[in-house]
Amino acid sequence: MEQFNINRRRFLKGATATLALSALGASGLDFIYPAKPLRVALIGTGWYGKSDLFKLIQVAPVNVVALCDVDEQMLKGAGEMVRQRQASHQTPKLYKDYRKLLAENQLDIVLIGTPDHWHALQTIEALKSGANVYVQKPISVDVLEGEAMLATARKYNKVVQVGTQRKSTPHLIEAKKNIVDAGLLGKISHVEMCCYYHMRNNSNPPLQAVPEYFDYEMWTGPAPMRPFDGMPHVRWWRAFMEYGNGIMGDMCIHMFDTVRWMLQLGWPKRISSTGGIYVQKEGKSNIADTQHAIFEYDGLNCVWQHRTWGTPADPKYPWSFKLYGEKGTLSGSPMSYDFVPEGNGTPIHKDVVYEKEKYPEDLQEPGIELHAAPATRLHMLNFLEAIQKGSRPVADIEEGHISTASCILANISMKLGRPLAYDPQRKIVINDPEATALLKRPYRGPWVHPLA
Structure with missing residues (x-):
């Protein structure tokens, strides 16, 4: 095992961040990540999906291997942005169908930033594929979808963090x-x-034609x-x-x-x-x-x-x-x-x-909510710690x-x-x-x- 603390040390400058991490139950500067970066995919490459992914890239050694979106233009743009952001400077594989993405890649983490009506099916399939999941709120569009998501997370013993980052x-x-x-x-x-x-x-x-892309x-x-x-x-x-x-x-x-x-x-x-x-x-x-x-x-x-x-x-x-x-x-x-x-x-x-000042790249991110960025970074760290320890994150799927x-x-x-x-x-x-x-x-x- 090899220790990767560089991004974490950078994040934890300042008493406020340390207090916040302590209150969330994190254990200090002692996360141990696998020798290889965590393999990550994003389903839904719109505004907040990309924003979540970029915060994860900032705080952990990850390799974004795949992206999925039904909008080819948005997908290509996201691929280029990720290439510029991630340490490897590799362009992720691009998919239109999330099922193909999950079938062709062995993933540690799947981020889901699609509209609400897709959250349940995509979360459940990602969990079944062996990945841990970060899913945006609300987790579902009906109550029984949520019950199925919770049951699946527990059955496969995977961590699901919900994007209710006010807790972070x-x-x-x-x-x-x-x-x-x-x-x-x-x-x-x-x-x-x-x-x-x-x-x-x-x-x-007015009604209009659907674009080819x-x-x-x-x-x-x-x-x-x-x-x-x-x-x-x-x-x-x-x-x-x-x-x-x-x-x-x-x-x-x-x-x-x-x-x-x-x-x-x-x-x-x-x-x-x-x-x-x-x-x-x-x-x-x-x-x-x-x-x-x-x-x-x-x-x-x-x-x-x-x-x-x-x-x-x-x-x-x-x-x-x-x-x-x-x-x-x-x-x-x-x-x-x-x-x-x-x-x-x-x-x-x-x-x-x-x-x-600590994350000047935030200023280049289109549509970023600058006030929410520190909370999302802390939320990602809590998610990663829960994966490492096999514990429940602060925004566990049951609470979501x-x-x-x-x-x-x-x-x-x-x-x-x-x-x-x-x-x-x-x-x-x-x-x-x-x-x-x-x-x-x-x-x-x-x-x-x-x-x-």
Whole structure:
């Protein structure tokens, strides 16, 4: 065995990063990697897929051997970018079909950055091929997909890290350790979470011909086939429930997952939600522009609110969570946190950590979220440590499943107009056959829905 610490030492400069890594349970500068670099593939070479891959390249000796995408132009561009970034300067093999990629390569890690409707099938097949998986959130588009993903990870004893990197965000790790765990909030009896970004695509493009370089049939896969009205993978797909779960599945999962981690919460006892398209009715999008949801626990409600119109309730925290305790309030977001104590205590503020000087190549990455880059790097290190030790990562597939499924159940509650209580052992909604039937979406043939 040979030790590879160069990138890790580079990453861990500074007290904040060291504190963050310590809080995640990492063991210092002692990772031992195999003598050969880890063999990596990426399925889905769009914006965030490439971003995740580049953060992995920055913190570990890896060999990116294969890339897959149904957009030939995007795939070729990604291949050249990876060639420039990775140490070997080799261009990865390029594939249009992820099944061929998995069959022809023996991989240590597969990163999945495809749209939500593909996460389940690709994760399950990657696990069966012998790889560990880093999959973007939400893990699935229906609850039973998530159950199947969890069962497969456990059956093959592989590590699955979910891209809920708020758990690896240095200032939020600090807030959990020094404020929540230290008891500065006292008893916490209410949580509010929100997103007020104007992020819902409300356009109305005309139908058009599918470009020759884009395989729309394969892109659609198990989802319903919509008439082609533009390149869906350039964030247009998020406007449709056919491929995801709206703002709830895209943005609530991050904040709800963070709150569950901070407060050590499992499955909610009951979930209810109301909402719909109240304002932005002129476009094609069918996701809710306004939604309210309640995730109930004993003595605690976690309340979500999103609007893709109007102004945020707190302009400083437009996408955030707030923990209300008897001794004070903690507001947190990807950009900062603020603790405001009751009475005459001292407020505490902390901003996001940037690493632009340490990683100048970040500045050349198109569309990069600079504030999220340190969190993703730390998330990758935690993933690698879990692979090395055979342990569960901080964003283990089970935690990703609970957070994802809870948001999906909120959407089902909104659709049916009543509260729901999910039983993960029996995989049913208690005393509600109609809701139970909605735990599994129909698949478009020839694709077959996975079973737990």
